[in-house]
Amino acid sequence: MMAGEILTQQQREQYLNDGYLIIPDFISTKGVELLYSIATEDQVMRSNAMDFNDQSNKSTKLTLWFTPGDDVYGLLIRSERIINAVQTLLGEGEVCHFHSKLMQKEPKVGGAWEWHQDYGYWYKNGFLYPEAMISVMLALTEANSQNGCLQVLKGSHKMGRLEHSFAGEQQGADMNFVEQALERFERVEVVLKPGDILFFHSNLLHMSEANLSEKPRWSLISAYNLSYNVPFREKNKSCITPVKVVADTAFLASGTAGLSPDTDFLKKENEITLKEN
16 A cells, blocks of 8 residues: 555546546555454444444444544544545545444344445435545455445436435335436446455445355444535534545554444434434
8 A cells, every 4th residue: 555645637537527536555565464354353332332224124233433533444534545546536626534333244144235325315414415435445355246335326326316215124215216327327236355345336226135155244434524515414423524535554553452432423213214204
């Protein structure tokens, strides 16, 4: 991983056209091994995990928190290379960290995620500008068709925001529009190796199948926002607080274990999108 590397104009244009961008080997094998070993042993992380059920009542575990600290995750989330990439893709403005979540889709039992846009959730948080928001997914394990990798509709972000309503405990996009989109846009399975990273637009339609394999699918997904995009429902201030950038090597050199018990985790009963329809 080259310190502070900035994406090319061609990569930015690809992101704007397709709604997503994959960078292979973004994190070294050593870095991924460190993150995954800490994540799987992190009792604070596990004790703050929430189950979100799909329409078939299968569940996916996720742990979500807002403020990036000086732990191994926070140092990665605030690393120069990631923040520079986010800045390049979003354009002018101060980059802020909305939240990060560790997705834990376990073998045989890990549930699906219905077709949705991330802005379908974030609209309900009161954010006004989808172009100021982006999701960044780092694969900690293999992600493939067998274990329920992400599927995207290439270019579907150009449709703008679709209406979302409850699908199980999730927010699903209006299926009448999804069916039309499936006829018009290429459906792509986002197959990732550990250490690969995916940047995707807040209005990109995406979903994932249940994990029916023998292997887990874990990923770290961080959402970023530009500071001018001030939400009127979301109360946490991380999303409008500019990130304090650290060196790319900081998370490897930290020697830090997992998250602190004092981390500002999301509690399911406080999740706005479970209340707003």
